[in-house]
Amino acid sequence: MPTELEDAQQSPERQMLIEAAEKGSGAKLWTYLRLSGPGWLQSAITLGGGSLAGSLYLGVLAGYSLMWLQVMAMVMGVIMLSAISYVTLSTGKRPFQAINDHINPVLGWGWAIATLVANIVWCLPQFSLGTAAVTQNLLPNMTSDTDIAIICAVMLTIAIIITWFYDSGSWGIRLYEGMLRLLVGAIVICFFGVVIKISLSGEGLPWDEIMAGFVPNLNMLSQPAATFKEALAATGGSSDFWSQMIVDMQRDVMITAVATAVGINMTFLLPYSMLRRGWDKHFRGLAVFDLSTGMAIPFIMATGCVVIASASQFHAKPAAGLLDDGSGVTAPxxxxxxxxxxxxxxxxxxxxxxxxxxxxxxxxxxxxxxxxxxxxxxxxLVKRDAFNLANSLAPLIGRDFANYVFGFGVLGMALSTITILMLISGFTFCEILGLPPEGLPHRLGCMAPAIGVLGPFVWSGKAAFWLAVPTSVFGMVLLPIAYGTFFLMMNSRSILGSNLPQGGKRIFWNVLMLIALSLSAFGAGWAIWSKSQWYGVAGAAAFLGLALIVHFIRPPKPGPIATETP
CATH class of the missing domain: 1.10.930 (Syk Kinase; Chain A, domain 2)
Incomplete structure (x- = not known):
């Protein structure tokens, strides 16, 4: 019987990598582009309603001064996802069981359950955003509850069909990933086109301020953006009240931006999508390339464009129609x-x-x-939606262009995210039951987030985009579970055997992972304290305490999963 190594050497994709390496860097780059896929799945979920909401409100509240935040969050995510891809491809094993056997079952089950819960919670605002895109931009005459129910049903049907393609073998996986590449590409083009149009308009854009916004500024955690100074001074004795309101909103939005760049459910998706494609340790370089090009670049471009557009139109500007400003605009x-x-x-x-x-x-x-x-x-400070942004840009880029570009962009984000949330739920459901991630169990598990169709009715009458903020804060609380687990896995000889990084390489990875873990723990701690204070602290302490107890009382770990040197 052929060994795993022989199987890998005989696979067509493995042969493509070998041949490309022999031909030089140009051929290798082209092969990497052809073989990429899991990174685009990550991109399809990270470019969702949460990212759009975070970007929108970053621009509204902080102008251009937080351009750096989502870049930093994405770099953190790429580091930790690269770590879990290294472990998965080195061992060829599904991570859930490896964590339970070699790290800690509390962390393994916590990771799986938190992922499933996050999928269901995050799916609720996606349907709300999708229906809002249709009713406010694309088909404004469809406003009744019946119309909204029809839109939700169509969205769910499309998501189910696309998701079930993934369960149809290699051709289905390629078709699924191809559809998502088109969606992600369309999203990026939509919002990139908006910024191009604004920059070429009469108003233009302050590119010096935008570039300065990529320099990290942690003062935004404790004080309002400097551009609010004049407006705060005009409030007189109530300036402290308004300053605190701005800071509280900024913190929530900053946490949202970090949590939606790479969420805990994304950490569950990546290893399984790579194993499903038959990747092994020979694909580790491709995995990092795939994450960088398929996930990081589209995310940074799309979210950066939304921040720029919203800041140019909304930051430190009263919403039209709320004050007696003679604009003649009637506010919704x-x-x-x-x-x-x-x-x-x-x-x-x-x-x-x-x-x-x-x-x-x-x-x-x-x-x-x-x-x-x-x-x-x-x-x-009133909460805007992306549809308010579309309307505000109409004089600059044309009403039809603004409505359609934002309508299709937001609908694409919602559909791609719903689809990926369903796919991840199928993987998680099968892992919890100890079943292979395929067939009827996987398809049934994919239906768990379908409860999101209730989102437009549960949250009727509220700012659809702001609803992504509290759900993302919840997701931020869960993220350190995954990051801490991956850190332990990358340092576990029990899991990696002789594939464990050594010397300078190990120091390099540990420094990067510790930075990412520390930042995620800081964000989660801030979210816990600001939302639930001592109750949240007690819950986090109970989880960590249970993990420590299990660590000391469980039986000895089995032998290494991976023993072959790279």
Whole structure:
């Protein structure tokens, strides 16, 4: 019977790599491009509603000053995904069982369950975003509940068909990945085209400020963007209230941007998609290339373009139609409601304990009596959707172009993300049950996120894009589970055997992984404390305590999975 190495040497893709290496770097690059695939799956999920929402609100709240954040988050993700790809391709084993046997079953089960929960939670806003793209940009006459139900049903049907192609063998995998490449490419082109159009318009873009925004600035965690200085000064004695509101919103959006760059469910997808394609340790270089070109570059381009577009139109600018500015614009009812809610927060802060005793009319009178500076600040901070961005860009790039480019871009993001969330859920479902990731069990597992069709009805009347922010904060809390597990795997001789990195290479990987792990733990800790404080800390401590107990009481680890030297 042929060994694993002989099988790899006989595979067509393995032969392509050997021949390309002999012909030189140009041929190798072309072969890498032809064989790439799992990275594009990652790109299809990372370019979803959460990334778009994070980018939109980064621009709204911080202007161009946080251009660096999503780049940093993506670099972190590439480091950790490269680590799990190295382990998976070195061993040829599915990571879930390897973690349970060689690291800690609490971490393994925590990783799987957190992935499944994250998939279901993240799918809810995707359907909401997709229906909003259709009803607000592409087909504005479809607004009834029946119309929305039809749109959701069509989206779910398309996602199921695309996902089940993946379960049809090698041709299905190639077709599936090809469809996602087209979706990702269309998304990038849509938003890249918007920035091109803005830069060529009369207003243009401040490229010096944009380039300066790629320099990291951690002050944004504790203070508002400098461009709010004049508007805050105009609020007088209430400037502290508004400053704190801006900082709180900035923190949530920063966490969202990091959590959606590489989420915990993405860490579950990559190893299984590589094994499904038959990759082994000879494909480790291709895996890193695939992540860099198929995931990182499209993500950085698309999200950077959304930040630039939203900052140019919304940052430190009151939303049109909320103030008596003579613009003649009528603000949407949803935005007016959000604006009044912000003013009521200001009134509540001013009235203190007496606020609860006031009637609705008295609360409204106090809101109407607030100084102009407060009203202007509230109009700046009101939550926008990408569809507001499309409308604001209409005078610059044309109403039809703005509506269709944002409509198709957002719908493409929603569909690609739903499809990938379904695929990951199928893998996770099979792993939990100890079944091969194929056939009927995999297809049934893919249906778990279908509950997301309720999103447009559960969150009706709210800013669809802001809903991706709390779900992403939840995802950020879970991310260190995966990152910490991968760090332990890359340092486990029990798993890697003689494939364990040595010398300078091991130091290099550990430094990079420790940086990524530390940053993810910092973001998760911040999210836990800001949302649940001691309850969240107690939950995290209980999880870590259980992992430590199991570590010390479990039986001895089995022998190494991988023994052959690279």
């Amino acid at each position: 009812a949803k935005m007016v409601s959000a604006y009044q809610g912000i003013l009521q927060s200001r009134v509540s802060n001013q009235a203190g304990a007496d606020y609860a005793n006031l009637s609705d009319d008295e609360k409204q009178k106090l809101a109407d009596a607030l100084p102009e500076g407060d009203k202007r600040m509230a109009a700046m």
